[in-house]
Amino acid sequence: MRKDASKDRRHRRPAPWVVAPVAVLISLTASCSAQDAPASTRFDSSRVPASVDSVLPGTSGSGRLNTIRTTMEEALTRLASTTPHVEREALRATLIGLDPETADTVEVSISTTPTGLDVESVQGALLISGECVIAEIRAGKVTTTVLPALKNSHCFVGDQR
Template structure:
């Protein structure tokens, strides 16, 4: 009895016996190869998709009204936002224009400066006339010259023209108290110098008596 076609054997001279693959096995091998190729293609596609999502993925877009974790709420703008940022304890803008009184004390300061300048000029003129005739005047002469020029004796201080040992002082000074200023004039060898200094904490212009 002749064997079926699928189980035929080919025998050649001088060669070993080789069994021909059957058509069923060939089909099975072809199906397995196609399945493996499809599996490799799918694996490559999944890997490429994962890499593109990590490196060059499109950033997620927040949906309107979404305020979940990690989603910043829209910032307010306009006057309401400015008020909320300032807070209850933050002072508001300073007023300007007619309502803002920025010139408080200016008239008094100007008047005091003008009075100080008047006294300075009076002291300069009086001591200049005295030094022109007496280059080294005595204490009494300086007092008379200044009171004669209109300086009140109560606001006038004059240094001693002689030291406690009886020597003649190198210079003599006079000070006139004017408000918060001291107008101080000095006569040294016929030269007159006048300056304005702040009053001392004692309320006087000279230290001591």
């Protein structure tokens, strides 16, 4: 009688060219530890700032930037209080009216999906001296922040601005 070929394959030893690299990989992994890492690559929680505002340039020292951020928040709060769903063009018009110098840097997210549904929030941004004053309107509440501009001198990723 002849043995079943599939049974023979299950009981064969792995080839040495497979076992050797696996053994080396396991031994290398086991010998590595966080203690061996140089101090510059270890996480140091004492270096984490208590507030993001302390590391973003211009958020506390730039008077114009803070003035526009405050004005933006006030204007968008008024806009959000007038309608349950802020339309993209209404947001754009409000942001353009804030500062004539930044009117050509206004970026606004979509307010309606391609299928016609309202989005949960809309965002708008102004580019000022390499920084973006970004606002979000969600459920009638306005949130603003200042972030650095992207390398392409825009505030938003994508092509819908």
